[in-house]
Amino acid sequence: MRLTFFYRNIQKLSDEELLILFQKKQETDYLGELYKRYMHLVHGVCLKYLKTPDMAEDAVISIYEKLQTEISNHNIKNFKSWLYVVTKNYCLMQLRKTKPGQIILSDSEAELSAFMENETELHPIDSDDNSGETEKALAACIERLKAEQKKCIRLFYFEQKSYREIAEELKTEIKKIKSLIQNGKRNLKICLEAKK
Known part of the structure; x- marks a missing residue:
């Protein structure tokens, strides 16, 4: 009961x-x-x-x-x-x-x-919007990231490497890689919003 x-x-x-x-x-x-x-x-x-x-x-x-x-x-x-x-x-x-x-x-x-009710919380890099304008703005913002964040974002999103593979390549912990990608995504979002 x-x-x-x-x-x-x-x-x-x-x-x-x-x-x-x-x-x-x-x-x-x-x-x-x-x-x-x-x-x-x-x-x-x-x-x-x-x-x-x-x-x-x-x-x-x-x-x-x-x-x-x-x-x-x-x-x-x-x-x-x-x-x-x-x-x-x-x-x-x-x-x-x-x-x-x-x-x-x-x-x-x-x-x-x-x-979900709205897609405002989905990060632009995770979306399937491949329009030239978005891609160009994203590329410019990636260039402005700190070196480690830029490297991790490129390896994860453009070379399709897993967290483990990136950690092995950069000789660091998976936890740090996740943090770098998360912080990089946050900085990209700020940069992209500033360009609007």
Whole structure:
């Protein structure tokens, strides 16, 4: 009876409340409820990129496992949009392993709007907007990054290397590589917004 009451109550919590409770208590019930709300959307994105139902289902499980350790390392303001980026990046990493240099991204506007209410939180470098103007502005902003950030952004986005491969090449920790890419993306966003 008490357990049923707990589950009824947990379902009434907002995404933000569940996220805070999971980060504070590290109890998977909170993360499980949060992930369950968007699992069908995660599956849809995985199916779009990975193409087969089996691979998509495996990815849904792997992403959930990844979230259990990754969430604490991030300051998440909107779980849904953050999860979209995590899911897309996970799929791209899987594709890089199996088909290096052969990734062709299709227009993901419909997928993105189905996944979240707005796309303002998706970083320009993660979007599929390959228009000449955007590409030119992005290239100019990349040139303005600090040397380490520039190197990591180029290796990750243009040479399709994984965090591990970049860490090995630059002889540093994966954690530092993730931080350099994250900071580089933030600086790129600031630069691109200034150019508008």
